[in-house]
Amino acid sequence: MMGEYMLYKDDILFGGVYDNRFLTKKTKSLENSGLKEQIPYPSAKSMLLIDS
Secondary structure (H helix, E strand, O other): OOOOEEEEEOOEEEEEEEOOEEEEOOOHHHOOOOOOEEOOOOOOOOEEEEOO
16 A cells, blocks of 8 residues: 655655655654654554645
């Protein structure tokens, strides 16, 4: 169960579009960003929601 679009940089997956939501993996640089955590699909690890 993957999202509609997967985002890669140098063959490393860092985010994607899941049900019209742009989610990115959690990283140390985003720890204190204040972004909301969301689950992209059942049984997945939580990711960070990039919202405008």
